[in-house]
Amino acid sequence: MKREARIIEGVMRMKFEEIYDRFQKGRLTTQEAAELLGVSVSTFYRKRERYREEGFEGKYDRRLGKVSPHRAEDGEVRWVTKI
Template identity: 50%
Template sequence: MKFEDVYSRRTADKLTQEQAAEILGVSVRTVRRWEDRFEADGAEGLYDRRLGKLANNRVPTDTVIVYFPSNWVFPGACPFSWSFSPLTAMSATK
């Protein structure tokens, strides 16, 4: 059920905040926050405010220095799926 449907039932005094929270699968505090945002800004107020914002704990790119030895292999574009190739390491020592 959409929030707007639950909200219309809440404003008609057919549901309590506890019942609305149970229907929506969120806490009572979240229902209260959503209701306040909906009353202040309408449906636009319910959109996630974090979208499009950068994380507060991110490291600035100009302070990051990355060194990858030549014997590391990166399959695909993801640098997190690297592996050490012993064949490359052996050929580098010859």
């Protein structure tokens, strides 16, 4: 994982923990917590469940470190960028 991605994930973890703590104490509704995180309510539910099950031992964003299924092959990129 790139250094930038690790830093961003760390920041997102801290932000989630702070917002989740406020949610647990009844200071935020589910909708408010999701809005503060910039995610949908259903995504907040999934992240909340993952946090309860795994803590932050699991990744905040499970896509990090994986190759995109939409990534173009090297040959295709060379062909497209050929001038």
